[in-house]
Amino acid sequence: MQRGKKRRAPQTQADKSKSYPVTEPMELLPFLLQNISGAGRNVVKSILAHGQVSVSGKSTTAYNYQLQPGQTVTVGKDRPQEKLPLEGLAILFEDEHIIVIKKESGLLSISSDSAPENEVTAYRQLTAHVRLENSKNRIFVVHRLDRDTSGVMMFAKSEAVQQQLQNSWQDTVQERIYVALVEGAVKKEKGTISSWLKESKTLKMYSSSYPNDGLHAVTHYKVLRSNKSFSLLEVQLETGRKNQIRVHMEDIGHPVVGDKKYGAKSRTIGRLGLHARVLAFTHPVTGKLVRFETDIPKLFLRPFHAAEGVEN
Incomplete structure (x- = not known):
């Protein structure tokens, strides 16, 4: 020193x-x-x-x-107030309009009715983060990831940017790619799942058996790795409906690992086998294409590294 x-x-x-x-x-x-x-x-x-x-x-x-x-x-010489430690998330990008983060599995994006009032959420932490610069600063939810889904997500730093992103989401987002660890060997190398999603009284999403009954959802997938017990899929969303991937994987008989709500029997990795790997979109203010890609979680590869018959 x-x-x-x-x-x-x-x-x-x-x-x-x-x-x-x-x-x-x-x-x-x-x-x-x-x-x-x-x-x-x-x-x-x-x-x-x-x-x-x-x-x-x-x-x-x-x-x-x-x-x-x-x-x-x-x-300058003077340092501002120390930054708050962030729990369960990392900031990938920040400017005066948006914040892009990588969220860990287990962290709520934003508080829910069933969550404890003081529970740590991505929204609460990022609000505290932006208020270190100005106590009037706020953040705004653009989209969400389920608590047990990890990966890339974005928040806006003004209501105007939030509205712009939400109103033009289908045109703004160029890539939204997930990786999903699912149960069983998916035999078809590539596929598309299309259905109409509805929500039951118990708040579980499901595919209606009637056309035009609900919200149209389209999911594309391809197999990255597979053995007799598990498959690792790259999943691309054409639409972004609530629990869309989880419902569609159950529909084809290959529920996401750890997803008991949608038919899974395995908890081999101790978490939900779903990760938002890539988010690419047109910046709402600069108009430039920005792309954020994260690694496949190592836990998702564990079932393929283990010797046959050895429990993970």
Whole structure:
């Protein structure tokens, strides 16, 4: 650890609280590298990570924050209030319009009527996160993932952006790909499931046997790996209905692992075998295509690594 007088140029600049005008659209990290003279990439990333950078008065640690002409980037000595630790989620992307996260299985997206009043949710944590910068900041739900489903999801940072995304969801979202670990060997390498979904009085979704009776749901799948007991599927949603994948997997006789509600008998991985792997969409403000892809959870591969007949 260095002690005494700080001689490094970037640190000195940070201590003097310098401001830099933004003249063209670009991401924050390359902007800082371009403007803080003599600073290496690691030094700049450290300054950013320690909360010493603000954009037009709002602190941010997002290296990919999208800057626009007219804004001012300030590198200062003072750090804002420490960021809150996030439980069960990681922020993949954040700008002034949206937040994209990777949610873990077991975390509620937003509080439900049946959940305890003080239960930790993604919504509650992200609200606290954005209010560190401004106590009036809010976030808005765009779509949800079931509690036991992990993966990529997005929140808006204004009601206008929320409405824009929800009203144009089918056109805005270019890819929405899941991986599903299901029971049994799915014999057909590729397939499409189409049905009309309804909700029972017990809040369970099901496929109606009558055309046009409910909400139309279309799911495409292909087999990635398979053995006699399990199949790993890549699942692409053409529509985004409540519990759509879970219902459709039950419909074809291959319920999602751990999904007792929809017919599963196996809990071999100790969680629901469903993960939202890819979300690609047109940014509601910049108009650019943004894509977020996460790894297949290692637990989903365990049944294929184990020796035949060995219990996981």
